Amino acid sequence: MKQKLIFLDVDGTLVEPGTNQPPASALEAIRLARANGHRLVLCSGRNRGMLSPLLGFGFDGFIGSAGGYIVYGNQVIYDCPMPPRQQARVLSVLDENGVYYTLETLDHSYTASLFRDFLRDAVSRRANSELLRWQKQLENDHDTRPITEYRAEPVYKMVFASRGMERLRVPMQILQDDFYFCIQDLDARQIVNGDLINRTFNKGTAVHRLCAYLGVDPADTIAFGDSMNDREMLEAATFGICMGNGNPTLQQLAQMVCPPLAEDGLHRAFEALGLI
Template identity: 50%
Template sequence: MSKKVIFLDIDGTLAEPGHSEPPASAIEAVRKAQAAGNLVFLCSGRNYGMLSSFLEYGFDGVVASAGGYILCGENVIYDCPMTDAQRIKTMDTLTESGLCWIAECRDEAYASDSFKAFVEKDVDEQVSSEFLRWREFVKKTFSIRSIEEYRNQPVYKFVATSPSMKRLDAPRKALEEEFLFCIQDVSHGVVNLELINRKFNKGTAVRKVCEYLQIPVSDSVGFGDSMNDKEMLETAGLSICMENGSEAVKRIADEVCPKVTEDGIWKAFQKHHLM
């Protein structure tokens, strides 16, 4: 069997949203896959700084910021932050439109005051996984800092919440030519989204890694659960969505595996002889 390159999303795929500890079965699957000669990459919307708790498990590389920062081993093979003009325009546009937002740098992330207030409010049990993910990030030590501490570091990506789709009209008009508005979900009328530079996505990351490693894209395997995984799943030779994933992503994937809480990674690796 030819060597495979496996790309694992984190939140909702390798671990529960906002958590820093994968199931033991997933880590064992990764190690067995590597022992079998395959390579395993993290492929996350998180910035590099939010991956620290996962790096200790010895992955072969990292795709961070939804494709904006890529490491193969110790080598940075792609690094594409926003320009200063893009960053300033985005911050101003989101604020003027009344959106809550987080600016993600390589190692830290900076939340608008309105964002922290938003995720700290009381919610019922039906709130979205995206909301819960960011609540966990703000509560824990994921380097989410106040925007007052920001000192013009390069920004790779913005996360935002909008009280309605209508409120996105002005930001889209101003920014959509340069940024994909990746709608992760809509829960209780609140829109959760990421603004991703059109120069990259997780799909372009799969191609860049395979090209660097001189491995055919057809020998890549992608695992994901949400809309920022769309391009990765469309690009990978084999695409697998978690059962806990969105219905739209399930329709894109070649198949669906059990939930992250039901040893989905282990079972899929075993089924496809990746271990």
């Protein structure tokens, strides 16, 4: 088989949400795929700090902050935080409309106690992989700090949560020219969560940027994901796979649905695709 460039989402795809240990079967699949000459890149909404525990498992590069920060080998090839004026405008709009958020810098995340309380309540009822990731992240204090400790570090993206779409209506209208509201879930209790991502980048543009840097034909790309913030990544790759535990809408958009993460989904998909 011709060598492929493979993009892997993290939470819900490579690891259980909010954890840092891939299943043994996934690590074996990664090892065998690289031995066959394929290259593997993490492509995640996590920032560099949250990705760091995974980088020792044999990846050729990583895309962090949903496309805002790209590294291949030891070379930073894209770095795009929010300009300070734009960031101040976003915070003002979200605060005025009662939307909870977490600020993601390169190596840390900052959140308010109200967001922690909101997550605890939401997860106790039902949660998608992104809510679970954040709730576990906050519980385990993996580089997540109180927002009172924030000292104007550059922000790459934000995670938001809201009690209903109505609180998001005005922010979405005001910020739509500059930001994409990637909504992960809207359930019967009207709990809404997602990522606020600068329209300058997303996981899909990151796929194209890395292909251009490496001189890789996009036809030789494969992407794995589970959440709606993976949509652009799956669309940018020639072949997009959604995990069996993934968002139902994303499953319909993918070219293939593989078994869930907990059922050795990555290993079985790598075998089915002839990567190993």
